[in-house]
Amino acid sequence: MSQQENHIISVKELSIGYGSKKVAENINFSMESGILCGIVGINGIGKSTLLRTLGAFQPKLQGSINMGHLALEDHSASELSKKISVVLTEQPASKNLTVQELIALGRQPHTNWMGSLTHQDKRHIHESLNTFMLDELRQRKCHELSDGQLQRVFIARAMAQDTPIILLDEPTTHLDLYHKVQILRLLQQLAHQKQKTIVFTTHEIDLAIQLCDKILILDGVENPFGDPCELIDQKRFEKIFPSEMVKFDSKTGSFKINR
Numbered sequence: 001m002s003q004q005e006n007h008i009i010s011v012k013e014l015s016i017g018y019g020s021k022k023v024a025e026n027i028n029f030s031m032e033s034g035i036l037c038g039i040v041g042i043n044g045i046g047k048s049t050l051l052r053t054l055g056a057f058q059p060k061l062q063g064s065i066n067m068g069h070l071a072l073e074d075h076s077a078s079e080l081s082k083k084i085s086v087v088l089t090e091q092p093a094s095k096n097l098t099v100q101e102l103i104a105l106g107r108q109p110h111t112n113w114m115g116s117l118t119h120q121d122k123r124h125i126h127e128s129l130n131t132f133m134l135d136e137l138r139q140r141k142c143h144e145l146s147d148g149q150l151q152r153v154f155i156a157r158a159m160a161q162d163t164p165i166i167l168l169d170e171p172t173t174h175l176d177l178y179h180k181v182q183i184l185r186l187l188q189q190l191a192h193q194k195q196k197t198i199v200f201t202t203h204e205i206d207l208a209i210q211l212c213d214k215i216l217i218l219d220g221v222e223n224p225f226g227d228p229c230e231l232i233d234q235k236r237f238e239k240i241f242p243s244e245m246v247k248f249d250s251k252t253g254s255f256k257i258n259r
C-alpha cells in the first residue's frame, strides 16, 4: 500500500471561510493514523474555522478534504459520527446531565434505535471515565464542575465515541499548566496507543512542540506542516509573531519577550 493510501486525513489546496469571506487558503497536509497534531497561529488566523471545516460543521470554500478514501462531503451523517468526534469550545447546553450520562452520549452513533447500552458501550464509557480520571465525579451534574473538569468530560465523551479521528478546538484553554500537560499527554497516549488521529487547535506553542507528532502553522501564507523539529530547523516558528515583540528561541523551543 502506498503512503498516500494510508492517510486518514488528506487536505489539498483548501480554502476556508464564510460565504464570500475567505479566511485562509493554501492549506495542505496529510496524516496517517496514530498522530497527535496541533494547529497553531495568531488570533483570528482561522484555526477554529479550519477545525469546524474538518469536522463538517461548515462547508469548505475550495480544495479537497479526504477522510480515508472518501471525500468529507460524501459521508452520510451516520458515517461521519462513526469516523469523527469533535470537541468545540462552545458546547451545547447539556450541563444538567451527570458526567456519566454526558459521556454515554458519545456512544449514540453506535447504539440501537432504542438507545440502550450494550456491554461494549458500557466498557467504552468506563474506560473513558477512567482514562480522564473522572470516576469520582461520575454522578456529579456537569454544571457543578469546574471549567477544567468539564473540559475533561467533553474529551472523555469524544473518546467514548471511539472514532478514528478526534478534532478538538482549544482543549486546554481553561486549564492550569499542570492540567494542560496532563490533557495533552493523555491525548498523545490515545493517539499512540489506540492509533487515533487527533487534531487540536492551541495557543500553547511550546507544549505543542514538545508533545505533538505534527504541527500545522497557519501563517496566512504558506501554512507549513511537519514534525516540530523540522519546522524549528526551517525557522518556521520565527514568522508567527511580529519579531519586534517576541522572538522564538530554537534552543528551548519557546518564545521570549524582546527587551
Ligand SMILES: Nc1ncnc2c1ncn2[C@@H]1O[C@H](COP(=O)(O)OP(=O)(O)OP(=O)(O)O)[C@@H](O)[C@H]1O
Residues within 6 Å of the ligand: 018, 021, 023, 041, 042, 043, 044, 045, 046, 047, 048, 049, 050
Ligand atoms: N461565523 C462567522 N462568520 C463570519 N466570520 C467569522 C465567523 N466566525 C469567525 N469569523 C472570522 O473568521 C476569522 C477566523 O476566525 P477563527 O475563530 O477561525 O480564528 P482563530 O485562529 O481560531 O482565532 P483565536 O485564536 O482568536 O481563537 C476571524 O476574522 C473571525 O472574525
